[in-house]
Amino acid sequence: MSEHDSSKVVKIHEHLHSHLPSESALRVKALETLLVEKGLVDSRTIDAWVEAYTDEIGPKRGAHVVAKAWTDPDYKRRLMEDAPSAIDELGYLGTATAHLKVVENTDKIHNLVVCTLCSCYPFSLLGIAPAWYKAAAYRSRAVRDPRGVLKEFGIEIDDEVEIRVWDSTAELRYLVIPQRPDDTDDMDEASLAKLVTRNSMIGTDRDLKPDTQGLR
Amino acid sequence: MDGVHDLGGKLGYGAIDVDESDVVFHHAWEGREWGISRCARVPGCTIDWWRHVRELIKPEDYLNRPYFDSWAQTDLAAYLNAGIFAMDEVISGKAEAGHYMAEEAPPVMDKDAVLAQDRKNAFRFDGKVESEPQFSIGDTVFTSSIGHDHHTRLPQYVRGKRGVVQCHHGAHIFPDLSAQGIETHQHLYSIVFEAAELWPEAKGRCDRVYLDLWESYLSGSDANE
Structure with missing residues (x-):
């Protein structure tokens, strides 16, 4: 079992702590250079992944799913029952979404998603997580003081609204369906998708506005 | 393992950077x-x-x-x-x-x-096990009060706590052994905890915390009683 020996890895980290340059860019460069020189990775493939997650895969996908759920009751039913299949209909099933679960906000319930142990996030649906989602301040406090966390994001939650915090401890990933704003009956799916913010799909945003742009 | 990564409920980490720009990669x-x-x-x-x-x-x-x-x-x-x-x-x-x-x-x-x-890359982690699930939706369960010195997904803040089974997800790869190179599956449940069960200051709040926990983290009876 030596290849899963914690104490050996602790020693490796000690060496890395002492010998690696302090700039992150140089550390990542060393890793990429070794991978390329050893024939394990081609830099053009890394370029393509950066491009894919910058241009194509991001929160606009999640916003599309939310807007479709708002406008198409059959789709919403499929999404609540079997979220991976429902997002696959739109071509969004992928990295870290094979066990997706959708949770819905109501007048009486607000959902908030966190990963206290690492940084689990539904990549193929929401793209790269914001840095705050992966930082100690959010990860430590979301499960203990969700109302205080939401207040920091400018969101006040009434005492009688139940907050449900979802700590992603297994391979399940969570998508929050925010409430559809009032006065949007005449809007189509594409216009509605523009109202959906990334944070509303994590739960750090709640009341979406019918007249503001959520996502680009 | 009881490491620094196990952050749930820890205090003193300061403000959240709520004004972070929306750029995908900052560098x-x-x-x-x-x-x-x-x-x-x-x-x-x-x-x-x-x-x-x-x-x-x-x-x-x-x-x-x-x-x-x-x-x-x-x-x-x-x-x-x-x-x-x-x-x-x-x-x-x-x-x-x-x-x-x-x-x-x-x-x-x-x-x-x-x-x-x-x-x-939509990898699945579920698989078949011979055993029937030990718990049903609505059952009261108690989490293990101790961890161990290798990888686990039972955070410290829910150890030795009372929760209720909200959902059964079938059997998923058990991370504690997978991290040691051994692939086994175990029944996985969403367990809901009342905030007041976890945090003394949450008394009277209607909030709840949900975690996805494997069967061997759970027991039908309270070991402390």
């Missing part, structure tokens, strides 16, 4: 590390072992260095541990004769190929 090196993590695979490294290697980063580095920097360090440590990299190569930043070299050239993928690959 070019973050994108490089993301791309590396998508196309480089350490032989025999499961997601659970990789997470454990990350948990073992020195606490000062884990808490203070940027997020994707910790991914790079985890990759370096995992490659060193697997014998693919040698420490002198990591320090010099150059592959050296006498150490591992791949025999075939790596694939070259463009954006369309990568998008197709992302769809294929």
Whole structure:
């Protein structure tokens, strides 16, 4: 079992702590250079992944799913029952979404998603997580003081609204369906998708506005 | 393991950076590390072992260095541990004769190929087990009050607590053993905890916390009674 020996890895980290340059860019460069020189990775493939997650895969996908759920009751039913299949209909099933679960906000319930142990996030649906989602301040406090966390994001939650915090401890990933704003009956799916913010799909945003742009 | 990574409920980490810009990668090196993590695979490294290697980063580095920097360090440590990299190569930043070299050239993928690959990367973690689930929806359960010294997904803040089974997800790969190179499946449940069960200051609040927990973390009776 030596290849899963914690104490050996602790020693490796000690060496890395002492010998690696302090700039992150140089550390990542060393890793990429070794991978390329050893024939394990081609830099053009890394370029393509950066491009894919910058241009194509991001929160606009999640916003599309939310807007479709708002406008198409059959789709919403499929999404609540079997979220991976429902997002696959739109071509969004992928990295870290094979066990997706959708949770819905109501007048009486607000959902908030966190990963206290690492940084689990539904990549193929929401793209790269914001840095705050992966930082100690959010990860430590979301499960203990969700109302205080939401207040920091400018969101006040009434005492009688139940907050449900979802700590992603297994391979399940969570998508929050925010409430559809009032006065949007005449809007189509594409216009509605523009109202959906990334944070509303994590739960750090709640009341979406019918007249503001959520996502680009 | 009871490490610095187990952050749930810990106090003193300050304000959340709510004004962070919406840019996807804040620095070019973050994108490089993301791309590396998508196309480089350490032989025999499961997601659970990789997470454990990350948990073992020195606490000062884990808490203070940027997020994707910790991914790079985890990759370096995992490659060193697997014998693919040698420490002198990591320090010099150059592959050296006498150490591992791949025999075939790596694939070259463009954006369309990568998008197709992302769809294929919808990995499932569920599988079959012989045993029937021990718990049913609505059952009261008690979490184990102790952890162990290797990787686990039972956070400290829910140890020895009372919860209720909200959902059964079938059997999923058990991370505590997967991180030690052993693939087994165990029944997985969403367990809901009243906030007041977890935090003294939450008395009277109607909030709840949900966690996805494996069967061996749970018991039908309270070990403290």
